[in-house]
Amino acid sequence: MDNTLIELMNVSKTYSTAAGDFTALKNINLKVNAGEFVGIVGKSGAGKSTLLNMINGVDQLTSGVVIVHDGGEKISVHEMSEDGRALWRGRKMGVVYQSFQLLPMLTLIENITLPLDFSDNFKPRESKARAMQLLELVELEGHANKLPAFISGGQQQRVAIARALANDPSILVADEPTGSLDSITADHIFDVFEQLVSNQGKTIIMVTHDSSLAGRFSRNLRITDGELADEDDSAESKVDKTMRRRKK
Amino acid sequence: MMRPRWIKVFHDLWDNKARTLLVVFSIAVGVFSIGVIAGAYQIISNDMSISYAANQPANVELRTIGFNQDVLGSIQNTHGVLDVEARRVFNMRVRVAGTEKWTTLDMVAFEDFEANTVNLLIALQGDAIPKKREVVLERDALNHIDVQVADVLEFQLQDGSTKTMPVVGIVQDTAMGAGDFLASPYAYITMSSLQYLRQPALYNRAYVTVEAGGDDIRHIRVIGADLKDKLEKNGTRVIRTRFSETYEHPLASTVNAILGILMALGILIVFLSSSLIANTLSALLNQHLRHIGVIKLVGGRRRQVFVMYLVLIMSFAALALLMAVPLGGQGAYGLALFISSELNFNILGYRIVPTALLIQVAVGLLVPLIAGLSPVISGSRITVLRALSGDLTGDESQPQGQQQTRVSWFDWMLIRLTRMLALRGIHFPRPFIISLRNTFRRRGRLILTLFTLTMGGAIFIAVFNVRATLHDYIDSIGKYFVADVTLDFDQPYRLREIEQMVMQVDGVAGMEGWQFVSGELLDANGEVLENINIFGPPADSVLIEPLLVKGRWIRAEDVRKLALSEAAYGYFPNIKPGDHVTLKIDGRAEDWEVVGIFKFVDREGVLAYAPYEYISKMNNLANRSYSFRLITENHERSYQNAKAEELDKFFRERGFKVRVAQAGRATLDTAVESLDTLVMFLLIMAILTAVVGAMGLTGTMGMNVLERTREIGITRAIGADDRAVMQTVISEGFVIGAISYVLAIILSIPFTYLLSTIVSLAVFETPIDVVYTFMGYVIWFGLVLVLSVVASILPARNAARLTIREVLAYE
Numbered sequence A: 001m002d003n004t005l006i007e008l009m010n011v012s013k014t015y016s017t018a019a020g021d022f023t024a025l026k027n028i029n030l031k032v033n034a035g036e037f038v039g040i041v042g043k044s045g046a047g048k049s050t051l052l053n054m055i056n057g058v059d060q061l062t063s064g065v066v067i068v069h070d071g072g073e074k075i076s077v078h079e080m081s082e083d084g085r086a087l088w089r090g091r092k093m094g095v096v097y098q099s100f101q102l103l104p105m106l107t108l109i110e111n112i113t114l115p116l117d118f119s120d121n122f123k124p125r126e127s128k129a130r131a132m133q134l135l136e137l138v139e140l141e142g143h144a145n146k147l148p149a150f151i152s153g154g155q156q157q158r159v160a161i162a163r164a165l166a167n168d169p170s171i172l173v174a175d176e177p178t179g180s181l182d183s184i185t186a187d188h189i190f191d192v193f194e195q196l197v198s199n200q201g202k203t204i205i206m207v208t209h210d211s212s213l214a215g216r217f218s219r220n221l222r223i224t225d226g227e228l229a230d231e232d233d234s235a236e237s238k239v240d241k242t243m244r245r246r247k248k
Numbered sequence B: 001m002m003r004p005r006w007i008k009v010f011h012d013l014w015d016n017k018a019r020t021l022l023v024v025f026s027i028a029v030g031v032f033s034i035g036v037i038a039g040a041y042q043i044i045s046n047d048m049s050i051s052y053a054a055n056q057p058a059n060v061e062l063r064t065i066g067f068n069q070d071v072l073g074s075i076q077n078t079h080g081v082l083d084v085e086a087r088r089v090f091n092m093r094v095r096v097a098g099t100e101k102w103t104t105l106d107m108v109a110f111e112d113f114e115a116n117t118v119n120l121l122i123a124l125q126g127d128a129i130p131k132k133r134e135v136v137l138e139r140d141a142l143n144h145i146d147v148q149v150a151d152v153l154e155f156q157l158q159d160g161s162t163k164t165m166p167v168v169g170i171v172q173d174t175a176m177g178a179g180d181f182l183a184s185p186y187a188y189i190t191m192s193s194l195q196y197l198r199q200p201a202l203y204n205r206a207y208v209t210v211e212a213g214g215d216d217i218r219h220i221r222v223i224g225a226d227l228k229d230k231l232e233k234n235g236t237r238v239i240r241t242r243f244s245e246t247y248e249h250p251l252a253s254t255v256n257a258i259l260g261i262l263m264a265l266g267i268l269i270v271f272l273s274s275s276l277i278a279n280t281l282s283a284l285l286n287q288h289l290r291h292i293g294v295i296k297l298v299g300g301r302r303r304q305v306f307v308m309y310l311v312l313i314m315s316f317a318a319l320a321l322l323m324a325v326p327l328g329g330q331g332a333y334g335l336a337l338f339i340s341s342e343l344n345f346n347i348l349g350y351r352i353v354p355t356a357l358l359i360q361v362a363v364g365l366l367v368p369l370i371a372g373l374s375p376v377i378s379g380s381r382i383t384v385l386r387a388l389s390g391d392l393t394g395d396e397s398q399p400q401g402q403q404q405t406r407v408s409w410f411d412w413m414l415i416r417l418t419r420m421l422a423l424r425g426i427h428f429p430r431p432f433i434i435s436l437r438n439t440f441r442r443r444g445r446l447i448l449t450l451f452t453l454t455m456g457g458a459i460f461i462a463v464f465n466v467r468a469t470l471h472d473y474i475d476s477i478g479k480y481f482v483a484d485v486t487l488d489f490d491q492p493y494r495l496r497e498i499e500q501m502v503m504q505v506d507g508v509a510g511m512e513g514w515q516f517v518s519g520e521l522l523d524a525n526g527e528v529l530e531n532i533n534i535f536g537p538p539a540d541s542v543l544i545e546p547l548l549v550k551g552r553w554i555r556a557e558d559v560r561k562l563a564l565s566e567a568a569y570g571y572f573p574n575i576k577p578g579d580h581v582t583l584k585i586d587g588r589a590e591d592w593e594v595v596g597i598f599k600f601v602d603r604e605g606v607l608a609y610a611p612y613e614y615i616s617k618m619n620n621l622a623n624r625s626y627s628f629r630l631i632t633e634n635h636e637r638s639y640q641n642a643k644a645e646e647l648d649k650f651f652r653e654r655g656f657k658v659r660v661a662q663a664g665r666a667t668l669d670t671a672v673e674s675l676d677t678l679v680m681f682l683l684i685m686a687i688l689t690a691v692v693g694a695m696g697l698t699g700t701m702g703m704n705v706l707e708r709t710r711e712i713g714i715t716r717a718i719g720a721d722d723r724a725v726m727q728t729v730i731s732e733g734f735v736i737g738a739i740s741y742v743l744a745i746i747l748s749i750p751f752t753y754l755l756s757t758i759v760s761l762a763v764f765e766t767p768i769d770v771v772y773t774f775m776g777y778v779i780w781f782g783l784v785l786v787l788s789v790v791a792s793i794l795p796a797r798n799a800a801r802l803t804i805r806e807v808l809a810y811e
């Protein structure tokens, strides 16, 4: 059975700047299967964020196709309008960035319900319950009514993850989610992601600059000057790894 | 649980109270001023005519020498006349028994108060119907005499002796003094009291209402002319006639014109406040780019973002309406009440004017909507990437190519200039140069702020100029009334006799005897066009300095020649010296030659001057006169008053039949007072515009400081102290204030011209020459400096309070 969830075909991205055109992604081809925990590494400026922004539809590509499978449907991310992508992203894809991106005037629980509201899935009672459940998942249930400014950076990032999960998307993309955290906190956050893959079967694509984490991903990708390379030997082994992790 | 997006909107509204207040006040100022003026306009234009018409105003007023019951009967029997009431009107000096100060009242004697059908009196207090030897006062009299019902008044007779009558009531007479700013207050007595006051039991005025066509001024004039003919055939000379429509208050057009000017200023305020709102909202959206990015990242679509900010703006609007609508309604009523009491008509009570309410709501909702539309649309269109990239959340938007070169061009100029000045030994303090650069960074915002502040300043200055212009005009009109004291008698006296007498009074330097004749101006078919009053000063009079527009002034040898006021252009647009006009005088048509045309208040109708030398012969009063104009050694009002008093006493004691002795400036001063009331309203509007300007500046400075938080933090980090930070911010406000001042000076010139023209056309029906005064410029200079410093102090203090930690947390 074809287990492909995300498919990038000949994806290129060229930025036009005052200094001339700059190609940040060169002809990327990538398939990600459901249940994979993909780690992307690469030097600063290599194109990691650009690649993630192609997958979640935050940025537009210059050429190529990004397909995301949803049940039997194949969704071509870049054929949708900006609004269409926003709605699709809100429902189907959790996004976590390095800076925590919480709205400062909303409490944690309100921040978490935000995607439910914008994807027209908001139901006062159930949404609140859902948000509490997610806060429990990230072990912050005691802080539900605090404002983001009153909790630590690591806690804020956990809220951001909880928010990304609000609509229960099967895919999570995270761009250096631990980048601005100390190593112990970062480890905690990484645990959360690992558990999401193993306990909930989420598919996660994570950009990180920490190559020591390589062993904990089911698959490792490296971007060098806009070109993508698989770190692992074969496609088989990565699936095996994933399966193994799940059984554990 | 509420939807989190509305929770965010609520916090946007609630958390930044300063910003919310700024936006709400900006909207409210516009809504308030429009509401006040639109409401007052509605109330007045409706009630003024209704209240006027309700009291059966006379369509024709005939002022005559004495006539009796028989003549009255013949007026009543004239075709087209509905009702007529005859009265005797004469003035008397009055004071509260036991006090010193005399006041001149116009005494009005009624035949029968119960049968009052024309110019109805409205009872206000006490008894509206006086009995023999009782008096009822018009309410305006209370502004001049400190008297209450049941007090006793002393009335001065010709010979200086006094009679007393108690005040039994207060009434309002909306018709009699309407249209005459300068009328003396009225007092009402019965015809049976006349003898007591040694007045003949004859009428001298007839108040007539017409049967039909009360709204057709031409028809009214025809009936008036018929009546005049009839009276003169009976031997009753008609001195003056006045015509008015039933449903048109004589001052309606003036009031409407003035309200029109205020409305124009109100619209301007709305306009200015909308630029202020646009400024604040675009800064708000700018600060919220990151929030919009987050919203779009978690699935928010353009429309949802748009609606969120629309709701925010509408909440600002709703708060503003909540505040401004009731206040505006109260203000409208207050303004209407004020105008109505000034002009002696009644308004039909407090009410909500639906049109004004609608206008307020429309302005309150539409103005912020329009002002906020463009920033909200572009804010909701922003892509996640751009919103979150931080490019736009910094202190400066991604400069577009063109703007970039312009800014550097400006910097280049600035550097050149400072260098050049430095070479000559002129050094600018550094904070000043930094401020100057800061000022020019946000061009759009700078332009909007400058615009508001400049408009406020220009109007403020212009209002002072308008005031100077009006005063100057009154002064030039005063040149037709140079006399220090006017002395009128009830019978003619020889010039030589009066001259000998007045020279015995200390301080009198000269005297002239004047005469008058009145007639009608006829058109080519012999139809009456208008009344004309011909003044007959001596040809070499020193008491008149005419403003000749064409031709020459009168000469002693002129026979049937006259100088006409510009109002004649209303009937003969091409009239010029050498042309002839036909006048009807004493029932006969005569041909007069126009020798000159002079400037005068057109509202007063057609005036003319002809030499005393000729007029006195016409009147068969050679070397005699009823009316004398005196020059005193000192021309101050108080001195004039004292001399008038003295002369009055002097002549009465010697048995002369003095009618009135009056200070020359008395009437002019009254005119100046009413004009100053008008100027005060203009000034209130000007201050409102200035307030909007100052709010704009505060807002701008606040936004500038907020956006430069990071930069200020860095300046602090490299050692700038509180003082230095505050200085930079305040000098920036100062620079904006100074630039707007220069622009306001320029703009005030057309504004002065425009406002003066509109006001003078409304009030005098004559365009007048504009006069500039330095006063407005000086006051505004001080005000704008204070405003701009005050407007920057709060933001500057905020800037100085920022610690480096907060600055970094801001990111």
Ligand SMILES: Nc1ncnc2c1ncn2[C@@H]1O[C@H](COP(=O)(O)OP(=O)(O)O)[C@@H](O)[C@H]1O
Binding pocket: A015, A016, A017, A022, A024, A042, A043, A044, A045, A046, A047, A048, A049, A050, A051
């Ligand atoms: N909006 C942009 N405009 C121009 N160049 C960009 C833009 N965004 C990224 N780049 C360039 O593309 C390259 C890849 O960027 P990015 O994907 O952010 O790198 P990283 O691997 O560090 O996440 C960099 O050289 C960066 O300078």
Ligand SMILES: [Mg+2]
Binding pocket: A048, A049, A050, A175
């Ligand atoms: Mg990156």
